[in-house]
Amino acid sequence: MKAAPFAYVRPSSLSDAVAELAGTSGGGKVIAGGQSLAPVLAMRLARPDTLVDINSVQELDEFALSGDHLHIGATIRQRRVERDPLSRKVPLLRLALPWVGHRELRSRGTVCGSLAHADPAAELPAVACCLDADLTLTGPQGSRQVLAGEFFGGAMTTALGPDEILTSVRLPVAAAGEGFGFAEIARRHGDFALAGLAARVRLRGDRTEATLTAFGVSDRAVTRDVSAELRAALSDMGDATADRLKGTLAAVVDEMVDTEGDAHASQDYRRRLLLTLAGRELSKAYERARKGNGEVAT
Ligand SMILES: Cc1cc2nc3c(=O)[nH]c(=O)nc-3n(C[C@H](O)[C@H](O)[C@H](O)COP(=O)(O)OP(=O)(O)OC[C@H]3O[C@@H](n4cnc5c(N)ncnc54)[C@H](O)[C@@H]3O)c2cc1C
Structure with missing residues (x-):
């Protein structure tokens, strides 16, 4: 088909792009x-009367540190980042x-495009939610800021x-005492995830905070504070092993998965996948946070 x-249309300034989009009513x-978008158009799942190509808009081509945030403009490719x-x-x-599709797709696909597309099994919306990213949306009335947790509606x-237009996203740079984990399970590498998980741990003085964001298991990325579950695992032996975390996280993980079973996996199977990922990735995030420099060797 x-x-x-x-x-x-291919405007060369943000104001022209906004005007072109607004002009299509x-x-x-x-x-x-x-x-x-191209596959969606080819399958006629959408029939827009006008495409506003933003790739010549200079203002959107910004990739830079801005204070304690990384600023990613709307035309910045995933592969560049x-x-x-x-x-x-x-x-x-x-x-x-590296989990987002294949390298060839990442060479064209943008970070903001993935956020705007809002696929429930996509990786980057989960990253944005786990980190409390803020997004800038620009229209004829001006710009507004929206937190990732409020941006995704389903x-x-x-x-x-x-x-x-989603003009940029800002992600906080890691602080000392922060650690992260990320993994997903798919039938083949590059496929959308059956279940995936982002983990963030923050050690601040005697405070231990932890967040999990799951994807592929609901109609959007699902974020939960699991500080109490991490502390409970630590209180036994002072060591957060994946197995011990699986014990404390079981109830919260069950509740995060609300996708009904489908041709790819049952709901119960997704819960088991997610629990395994949650134990493993939270344990890694904790160990990385203990090392204290927020860096991950990649
Ligand atoms: C075979 C295949 C496998 C894939 N696997 C994965 C995967 O595993 N994980 C994953 O996350 N993605 C996957 N994708 C999707 C891919 O990564 C896309 O790059 C990404 O979802 C969209 O980015 P884009 O820049 O190409 O957006 P586009 O295709 O240009 O746009 C996508 C949607 O977002 C809107 N949009 C885009 N940018 C903006 C903006 N700045 N403001 C407002 N609206 C905007 C468009 O109107 C459209 O509705 C896959 C795609 C294919 C074809």
Whole structure:
């Protein structure tokens, strides 16, 4: 099948891109890397009357540290972030990116495009939620900031209005005493995950804080504070092994998985996958946090 006919515009400034999108009165769509949108168009799952290609907009091509955040503009490719030493400052991002599809897709696909697409089994929305990233949305009324936890409204649904562009995302750089883990299970590498997990541990003085974000197991990434579960595992022997964590995390992990069984996996199987990942990745995140420099060798 081929895409239904559409008009194509390629503005060179953000104000023109916003005006072009607003001019379509809701019938237009932004195209960034096209790695998700092109198949959707080809299968006629969407029939926008206009595509607003943002790839010539200079303002969106920014990849830089800004204070204690990494700023990623809307046209920045996933592969660029994966390869740039700057992204070592955000170890969770670096751990997650190699899991996103295949290298060829990451060479075109953008970080912001993945967030805007909001696939419930995608890796980058989970990273954004686990890190409390903030996103900038720009429309005819100006720009607004939305936290990742409020941006995702369900499968392929976000806080973006029909006339808004996701112009950038800001991710916090890791502080001393932070550690991360990330893994997923799919039938083949590059497939969307049956279950996936991002873990973040923060050791601050005598405080131990932990967060898990699961993906592929609900209609969006699901984040839970598991500080109490980590502390309970530690209180026995002072050591958070994957097996001990599986014991303390079982109830919270069960509750995070609400996808019904499908052709790929039953709900129970997804729960077991997620529990294994949660024990393993939280244990790694804790060990990395104890080493104290927030860095992950990749
Ligand atoms: C075979 C295959 C396997 C894949 N595997 C994975 C995987 O394992 N994990 C994964 O996460 N992804 C996977 N993808 C998707 C891929 O990584 C895409 O790169 C990504 O989801 C979208 O990024 P993009 O820049 O290509 O966005 P596009 O395809 O250009 O756009 C996607 C959607 O987001 C909207 N959009 C894009 N940018 C903006 C913006 N700045 N503001 C507002 N709206 C915007 C578009 O209108 C469209 O609705 C796979 C794709 C394919 C074809």
